[in-house]
Amino acid sequence: MALIVQKYGGTSVGSPERIKNVARRVAKARAQGHDVVVVVSAMSGETNRLVALAHEMQEFPDPRELDVILATGEQVTIGLLSMALKDIGLPAKSYTGWQVALTTDSAHTKARIDHINDAKMRDDLAQGRVVVVAGFQGVDRQGDITTLGRGGSDTSAVALAAALQADECQIYTDVDGVYTTDPRVVPEARRLDTITFEEMLELASLGSKVLQIRSVEFAGKYKVRLRVLSSLTDGGDGTLITFEEDNNMEQAAVSGIAFDKNQARINVRGVPDKPGIAYQILGAVANANIEVDMIIQNVGAEGTTDFSFTVPRGDYQHTLKLLQEVQKNIGAASVDGDDTVCKVSIVGLGMRSHVGVASTMFRTLAEEGINIQMISTSEIKVSVLIDEKYLELATRILHKAFELDKA
Amino acid sequence: MALIVQKYGGTSVGSPERIKNVARRVAKARAQGHDVVVVVSAMSGETNRLVALAHEMQEFPDPRELDVILATGEQVTIGLLSMALKDIGLPAKSYTGWQVALTTDSAHTKARIDHINDAKMRDDLAQGRVVVVAGFQGVDRQGDITTLGRGGSDTSAVALAAALQADECQIYTDVDGVYTTDPRVVPEARRLDTITFEEMLELASLGSKVLQIRSVEFAGKYKVRLRVLSSLTDGGDGTLITFEEDNNMEQAAVSGIAFDKNQARINVRGVPDKPGIAYQILGAVANANIEVDMIIQNVGAEGTTDFSFTVPRGDYQHTLKLLQEVQKNIGAASVDGDDTVCKVSIVGLGMRSHVGVASTMFRTLAEEGINIQMISTSEIKVSVLIDEKYLELATRILHKAFELDKA
Numbered sequence: 001m002a003l004i005v006q007k008y009g010g011t012s013v014g015s016p017e018r019i020k021n022v023a024r025r026v027a028k029a030r031a032q033g034h035d036v037v038v039v040v041s042a043m044s045g046e047t048n049r050l051v052a053l054a055h056e057m058q059e060f061p062d063p064r065e066l067d068v069i070l071a072t073g074e075q076v077t078i079g080l081l082s083m084a085l086k087d088i089g090l091p092a093k094s095y096t097g098w099q100v101a102l103t104t105d106s107a108h109t110k111a112r113i114d115h116i117n118d119a120k121m122r123d124d125l126a127q128g129r130v131v132v133v134a135g136f137q138g139v140d141r142q143g144d145i146t147t148l149g150r151g152g153s154d155t156s157a158v159a160l161a162a163a164l165q166a167d168e169c170q171i172y173t174d175v176d177g178v179y180t181t182d183p184r185v186v187p188e189a190r191r192l193d194t195i196t197f198e199e200m201l202e203l204a205s206l207g208s209k210v211l212q213i214r215s216v217e218f219a220g221k222y223k224v225r226l227r228v229l230s231s232l233t234d235g236g237d238g239t240l241i242t243f244e245e246d247n248n249m250e251q252a253a254v255s256g257i258a259f260d261k262n263q264a265r266i267n268v269r270g271v272p273d274k275p276g277i278a279y280q281i282l283g284a285v286a287n288a289n290i291e292v293d294m295i296i297q298n299v300g301a302e303g304t305t306d307f308s309f310t311v312p313r314g315d316y317q318h319t320l321k322l323l324q325e326v327q328k329n330i331g332a333a334s335v336d337g338d339d340t341v342c343k344v345s346i347v348g349l350g351m352r353s354h355v356g357v358a359s360t361m362f363r364t365l366a367e368e369g370i371n372i373q374m375i376s377t378s379e380i381k382v383s384v385l386i387d388e389k390y391l392e393l394a395t396r397i398l399h400k401a402f403e404l405d406k407a
Numbered sequence: 408m409a410l411i412v413q414k415y416g417g418t419s420v421g422s423p424e425r426i427k428n429v430a431r432r433v434a435k436a437r438a439q440g441h442d443v444v445v446v447v448s449a450m451s452g453e454t455n456r457l458v459a460l461a462h463e464m465q466e467f468p469d470p471r472e473l474d475v476i477l478a479t480g481e482q483v484t485i486g487l488l489s490m491a492l493k494d495i496g497l498p499a500k501s502y503t504g505w506q507v508a509l510t511t512d513s514a515h516t517k518a519r520i521d522h523i524n525d526a527k528m529r530d531d532l533a534q535g536r537v538v539v540v541a542g543f544q545g546v547d548r549q550g551d552i553t554t555l556g557r558g559g560s561d562t563s564a565v566a567l568a569a570a571l572q573a574d575e576c577q578i579y580t581d582v583d584g585v586y587t588t589d590p591r592v593v594p595e596a597r598r599l600d601t602i603t604f605e606e607m608l609e610l611a612s613l614g615s616k617v618l619q620i621r622s623v624e625f626a627g628k629y630k631v632r633l634r635v636l637s638s639l640t641d642g643g644d645g646t647l648i649t650f651e652e653d654n655n656m657e658q659a660a661v662s663g664i665a666f667d668k669n670q671a672r673i674n675v676r677g678v679p680d681k682p683g684i685a686y687q688i689l690g691a692v693a694n695a696n697i698e699v700d701m702i703i704q705n706v707g708a709e710g711t712t713d714f715s716f717t718v719p720r721g722d723y724q725h726t727l728k729l730l731q732e733v734q735k736n737i738g739a740a741s742v743d744g745d746d747t748v749c750k751v752s753i754v755g756l757g758m759r760s761h762v763g764v765a766s767t768m769f770r771t772l773a774e775e776g777i778n779i780q781m782i783s784t785s786e787i788k789v790s791v792l793i794d795e796k797y798l799e800l801a802t803r804i805l806h807k808a809f810e811l812d813k814a
Contacts (some may be wrong), residue, residue: 016463050483056423057490065493068501069486072479076457079476083464086472094475098505099550143506 001033002167007157010044011174012231013077023084026130030090035125039135039157040081042073063108067147074134082132092130097137104138104146107289111138111146116163133160151212158215162222169224171211172231177239178210180404181257185395188405197243202347202381203258253357254348254402257395261342261388264316268307268323270300270333277330281307284326290315294376294385310385313339341373342391345383346398358382364401370394408440409574414564417451418581419638420484430491433537437497442532446542446564447488449480470515474554481541489539499537504544511545511553517696518545518553523570540567558619565622569629576631578618583637584646585617587811588664592802595812599646602662607648609754609788610665660764661755661809664802668749668795671723675714675730677707677740684737688714691733697722701783701792720746748780749798752790753805765789771808777801
């Protein structure tokens with residue numbers, strides 16, 4: 001008898017029939033004696049439909065009002081799933097974000113969770129009910145509806161698991177686990193039975209799309225046991241995310257290749273090389289709530305500096321505009337950019353003890369004539385920014401070079 | 408400079424273009440110096456779509472969860488309208504039912520309003536904002552989402568106007584006022600410039616569909632100045648609902664003909680004629696939250712009574728089932744019914760001072776061979792229940808008999 005938080009994404013609840021399937025899967029866990037809290041996304045397509053409606057009203061939809069609209073997607077799903085559960089004899093009760101209450105800051109469309117009140121949920125569980133919670137949404141201190149950003153339902157699920165001290169948080173997706181890379185790009189990609197939290201964090205942040213990064217951070221911070229499973233097939237234990245390094249002496253150097261097309265490069269050239277310049281450039285970007293990823297600074301000509309960084313592609317135009325204003329203040333020569341780039345990364349705990357991993361990566365890319373525009377490294381990953389037309393090729397040759405197709 | 412509550416129904420907000428039209432109409436009122444609170448329904452078709460989804464989950468959808476789902480319809484509209492207002496430079500802020508807060512009892516799918524907190528709205532108005540409120544929905548004391556029943560947005564609007572002591576509550580619909588009867592049935596029908604509250608109440612409750620009955624009751628109770636206007640055409644002052652009798656000496660006997668197809672007749676025959684029987688029959692129906700309209704009781708054979716009444720057609724099967732259980736307890740001979748009936752009514756304050764209005768009605772119907780099944784009367788109306796196949800014929804001949812086509 002355990003307490004399990006299950007999260008089902010948009011595809012898993014994409015039709016009335018699929019919602020009934022989710023109800024049957026929940027019933028199975030109940031039959032095994034577990035308490036279950038279910039977190040659901042909007043039915044697939046619904047969020048896009050709502051965003052399109054909003055864009056018919058305003059070129060840049062008001063963020064507060066956009067959240068009011070977007071939050072309805074999950075609200076419909078919790079009602080439908082609760083009905084489906086009741087229809088097969090399982091007592092159930094739905095909660096929107098504000099009903100839980102899951103309170104957040106006021107950063108509309110990308111809010112962060114402050115606090116979760118678990119009183120109502122515990123009461124329902126004690127009374128034998130399945131608790132169904134709308135993912136992706138919360139409420140701020142003013143009582144305004146907020147959303148956590150795309151993929152925020154994963155974060156909701158992990159945060160609820162942490163608040164409830166659940167035994168396991170199961171993320172049901174349309175894949176059956178975490179792979180060495182995207183099988184659509186490299187057919188030889190293998191599913192990993194376990195992956196360490198740190199590797200998963202890098203893989204998620206680098207765009208493997210299986211889990212949203214904030215959910216993995218949350219899981220790590222609150223030591224939530226996290227498992228990725230398929231909602232479309234039966235059987236299989238998916239991939240378990242572990243928090244301790246494998247004791248296996250033969251730890252592979254690299255466990256996966258991640259890639260991310262959601263990248264755009266911004267260049268600020270000919271900046272007078274004075275203290276505080278980086279802050280003046282990146283502060284303006286951070287104030288606009290735009291996430292900066294890779295950053296490099298090079299020495300330029302005659303006491304000036306060239307400064308480059310990457311942002312999500314959707315923020316590209318906005319960032320360029322912002323920096324054209326900053327440009328005058330800091331006396332930079334020019335601001336330009338490129339939104340046809342992508343990031344490819346190799347990730348692995350084993351890198352710590354294996355030398356030469358980065359050089360193997362650079363050599364492999366060079367042999368195919370792929371030019372590296374930026375490099376960033378951490379203890380367990382190496383990322384390169386390249387022209388997006390080489391994305392598939394780079395991923396395939398790196399997967400082979402690090403022998404990820406071999407068990 | 409006045410405070411106006413405007414309500415727009417589903418057709419008026421049925422597409423992005425129509426929502427923009429509503430925004431322009433609101434802007435016009437703002438340009439005239441008025442403060443404006445806007446109440447909106449779900450986009451036309453949306454509520455039906457959500458109800459259909461719910462019915463795919465459960466034959467009889469759970470009422471609490473149904474309200475969770477239905478409330479999303481208006482929530483989308485308030486977000487979209489607020490965006491449209493901002494897009495043309497009008498500061499605006501949206502509120503769901505729970506955000507206002509509009510508190511109700513817990514009778515899901517047909518809740519009644521308890522209290523409205525006007526603090527946030529007054530604050531916004533003082534800051535020059537247009538306040539956009541989701542109609543049809545509220546929140547109960549447990550924090551559960553409730554809805555007020557079909558047409559409940561009218562009630563929301565009038566209740567908000569009462570709470571804010573607004574100068575006028577304008578109900579925008581797809582008709583441009585209140586007519587002597589439905590122009591689709593009688594092309595000679597005329598629009599009334601004013602109608603008394605009492606007449607409107609009878610016309611609404613009898614199914615003229617222009618305004619929902621509870622909204623008219625509310626308006627009367629709180630003396631809200633209520634006006635019905637067209638959202639589709641420009642110009643015209645619609646029909647003003649007044650609370651004082653016209654001083655006009657030549658008050659017409661009848662001001663309108665209403666009809667209502669949403670009727671089903673239930674007969675409980677051969678009931679032992681003892682005190683408390685009516686309560687035992689109607690109490691069971693009332694407990695199921697089913698509204699009873701016309702009631703007649705006739706003397707039957709050998710100390711028994713025949714008891715007939717009408718209910719909304721959607722509650723017909725449910726009522727029959729309920730009474731089959733009650734039948735044993737009260738020893739009634741049989742329970743049966745008919746759901747192919749309709750109600751036609753003549754309404755007019757002038758009836759008070761004109762004799763012979765009812766007899767003119769009965770004679771007119773008799774001359775066309777239309778059989779009257781039930782009769783009910785009040786001070787200002789006479790209603791008859793007839794076979795629904797005669798609805799159009801009866802309305803036309805009564806409209807002519809009372810000379811409603813003549814100004």
